[in-house]
Amino acid sequence: MSTTDLAALKRRLIEAGVRYCLGAYVDIHGVPKGKFVPVSHFEHFARGSELYTGYALDGLGQAPNEDEIASVPDLERWVQVPWRKELAWFPADNHFRGQPYPLSTRVLLRKVLHDAARMGFGFNLGIECEVYFLAQDADGKLRVPNSDDNLDKPCYDVKRLLDVFPLIDDLVTTMNGLGWDVYSFDHEDGNSQFEFDFNYADALTMADRYIFFRAMAKELAGRHGLLATFMPKPFANRTGNGAHFNMSLCDRETRKNLFACATADDPRGLGLTPLAYSFIAGIVKHGRALCAALAPTVNSYKRLVRRGAMSTYSWAPVFSSFGSNNRTNSIRVPMNGGRCECRNADSSCNPYLAAALLLAAGLEGVRDRLDPGRAHEENLYELGPEELARAGVTELPRTLGEAVDTFASDPFVASVLGAELTQEFVRYKRAEWEQYHQSISQWEIDRYARLF
Numbered sequence: 001m002s003t004t005d006l007a008a009l010k011r012r013l014i015e016a017g018v019r020y021c022l023g024a025y026v027d028i029h030g031v032p033k034g035k036f037v038p039v040s041h042f043e044h045f046a047r048g049s050e051l052y053t054g055y056a057l058d059g060l061g062q063a064p065n066e067d068e069i070a071s072v073p074d075l076e077r078w079v080q081v082p083w084r085k086e087l088a089w090f091p092a093d094n095h096f097r098g099q100p101y102p103l104s105t106r107v108l109l110r111k112v113l114h115d116a117a118r119m120g121f122g123f124n125l126g127i128e129c130e131v132y133f134l135a136q137d138a139d140g141k142l143r144v145p146n147s148d149d150n151l152d153k154p155c156y157d158v159k160r161l162l163d164v165f166p167l168i169d170d171l172v173t174t175m176n177g178l179g180w181d182v183y184s185f186d187h188e189d190g191n192s193q194f195e196f197d198f199n200y201a202d203a204l205t206m207a208d209r210y211i212f213f214r215a216m217a218k219e220l221a222g223r224h225g226l227l228a229t230f231m232p233k234p235f236a237n238r239t240g241n242g243a244h245f246n247m248s249l250c251d252r253e254t255r256k257n258l259f260a261c262a263t264a265d266d267p268r269g270l271g272l273t274p275l276a277y278s279f280i281a282g283i284v285k286h287g288r289a290l291c292a293a294l295a296p297t298v299n300s301y302k303r304l305v306r307r308g309a310m311s312t313y314s315w316a317p318v319f320s321s322f323g324s325n326n327r328t329n330s331i332r333v334p335m336n337g338g339r340c341e342c343r344n345a346d347s348s349c350n351p352y353l354a355a356a357l358l359l360a361a362g363l364e365g366v367r368d369r370l371d372p373g374r375a376h377e378e379n380l381y382e383l384g385p386e387e388l389a390r391a392g393v394t395e396l397p398r399t400l401g402e403a404v405d406t407f408a409s410d411p412f413v414a415s416v417l418g419a420e421l422t423q424e425f426v427r428y429k430r431a432e433w434e435q436y437h438q439s440i441s442q443w444e445i446d447r448y449a450r451l452f
Contacts, residue, residue: 001046001075009075010042017085021045023073023092024211026105028059028428029296030350032211034071034092048072048095059424060094061103070095077208082174083219091208103421105352109204112356112416116363117252123359124257126200126246126339127210130347131217132193132234133164133226142234144192145226153312154191161187161194167224168194174216180209189315190238200246203359207351210243214347230347232295233302239315240303241347245294245358248339249279249366260338268375270324271337280322280331280340281372282365283358287320287330287344289410290361291396292403292429293353294345298436301399303346306381313381317343321393323376330396333375344396353425360416401433 001009013021018039024032033052037045048070054062060069073090081087094104101107116123135145144150149160161168168185175182181199188195196213200206214230221228233240248259259276266272272280283290295304302308303316315327322331322340332341345354364370373392380393388395397403404426407413414422 003043006043006046009046010039013039013042013088016080018080018088019086021073021088021090023050023071023090025071025092025094026211026350026352027057028105028350028353028425030105030211030348030352031058032215033057036087039088046073046075052094059103059421059428060101061420061424067097069101074208077205079178079212082177083216083223089212091211102418103424105350105356105421106204106207108417108421109207109352109356109359112360112363113203116249116359119363119366120252121258121363122250122252122255123203123355124200124248124250124339125203125206125355126197127206127345127351128242128244128246129196129198129210129213129217130188130193130241130243131196132190132229132231132241133167133221133224134192134229134234135225136227142227142229146192149191151191153189154187154193155189157187160191161185164192164194164224167221167226170220170224171196171217174220175213188239190235190240193239193241203355207355210351232297232300232346232348236302236309242303242316242343243345243347243349243351245342245345245354246334246339247279247342247358247362249275249362257338259340263337266337270333270375272333272340275366276337276340277372278365278368278370279362280333280365281370282361282363282368283331283340283342284320284322284372285365285370286357286361286410286412288394288397288403288406289413290354290357290407291320291344292400292407293357293425294342294349295403296350296400296429297346297348298400298432300346300348301397301403304344304396304398318396319380319388319393320396321376321380322372326375326377326380328378328380329376331372357413357416361412364412399433400429400436404429404433 021037022034024034035050050071051068054060054069055064071092072095073092078090093107094101134142146163172182185196217228261273263271317330321329323329324333325335330344408426
């Protein structure tokens, strides 16, 4: 952006009441980081003046002796924070010595989007936002704040949503004020769990919005005396927080959806083009390895269960498979086709990393003209190991440890991320898994302390 354009944008910010700017990049976990800069220093900020010690952050691959990394704001995707209008939030990329930093996951997504563009494709993405609004006691225990929100099957319940409507209305009004076009919201399967669905966008915009949504939900919930948690499975006996990725490729020039066709023109009857099936096949091929990025925490794998401690099926996928409107598959083709939905992504994922890997896997499927096989319409939860083997269905990893090992052993991952980012992710996630096993849970104390 030219000096003249920067000056014009600065004037626009000041006229809107902005006093501070934030260039929000993310660490490897997808947690936003950044410095707050007075708008009077906007021109320097816009050119990446803010420097950071990478060693102080997770997953940026630096030692204490190395040069600092810069935060370079994306000047086309800023938002004026609705509840703090004095602040402008700019999603940002990390740069190092004047070049995009390859260990920045937003830089990675840009790179894979460029690969898609060279093939003539754009990548559209919608992320379903699930969140629990809870209370937290002095001892740290999470609880449902509304004692009346106690139904065994609270999904879509009107009364329980109306009980917390002031917060829901604040959130939806804020999202629509940002131009996100919310088209539905509801009470989800868990008590005090809610879902917000808004219009899809290009993948970079949608990933930026998901990062902002998590920050926004926490801020607005706190103003209502509640905790917004994106923990994938806060309660063993209730459903987890998914972040289903709804994906399609489009023509880069015309933006025409390249996955959509009339159901009658699709021999499998799902309303998808051959291109879409190849894209799905690439994701299914690498489904076990991708799971570490889509479900990146110890807690994630307590969501990816058939039933677990719940009285009903969990709705979460446990297989690398695809099918039509069948929620026991990891890749679902919703009714009327035109897109595919990745269901094992959860609310703790780094959306830049997850989207980059899903897109790269899909593009491999397109380049190699892979075939995903038949669509699975059966209830996969009810099949045993031999039946799954006959169906050609593999299970997703059962623990973070297994997922990270699979991630590390698939050469495809390093071909997309590069060796350094792959090693950083593996290092941090293996440490997380080891720390979990070195901790003592209340379950262990209750079971073993007086048993022997």
